[in-house]
């Protein structure tokens with residue numbers, strides 16, 4: 001499922017000089033794909049030495065893939081993890097719906113409507129890119145912050 005490509009890899013949203021590695025996965029439009037997506041993202045980030053962003057990436061990926069499964073009638077969903085030359089990780093999920101995700105303000109009693117709030121909180125920026133077949137929803141993860149060592 002995981003394909004890792006070197007710096008020559010092309011994708012629609014970055015030039016070769018911006019991206020140093022990519023890992024794509026094709027997912028079925030089913031609930032089990034969410035766990036597969038989490039494993040895929042974790043494997044890619046660990047392979048790239050970015051363990052510190054795995055927790056955030058897993059949350060973001062869960063929300064984006066769940067949305068693609070639940071809110072679209074896509075025949076297939078594609079997941080991409082990108083590593084920039086500045087060591088920023090981006091998670092991107094393609095689906096085949098032309099409807100844009102809309103961030104909601106879920107009330108305290110509502111049991112849904114918080115997924116994109118989680119994405120926004122856990123990422124540096126996120127967005128939607130429309131394309132001929134649907135769209136991708138992407139999030140750039142916050143870079144790891146330095147944690148000061150405890151005093152001696």
Ligand SMILES: Nc1ncnc2c1ncn2[C@@H]1O[C@H](COP(=O)(O)OP(=O)(O)OP(=O)(O)O)[C@@H](O)[C@H]1O
Nearest residue numbers: 067068071097099100101102112113114115116117
């Ligand atoms: N990939 C998508 N394609 C089309 N519409 C989407 C997509 N993702 C989200 N949406 C729309 O945006 C709304 C907000 O998404 P969000 O993830 O915040 O909440 P939710 O999926 O409704 O609930 P929760 O994530 O809390 O279970 C959704 O209700 C849906 O209408």
Ligand SMILES: [Mg+2]
Nearest residue numbers: 063067115116
């Ligand atoms: Mg959601």
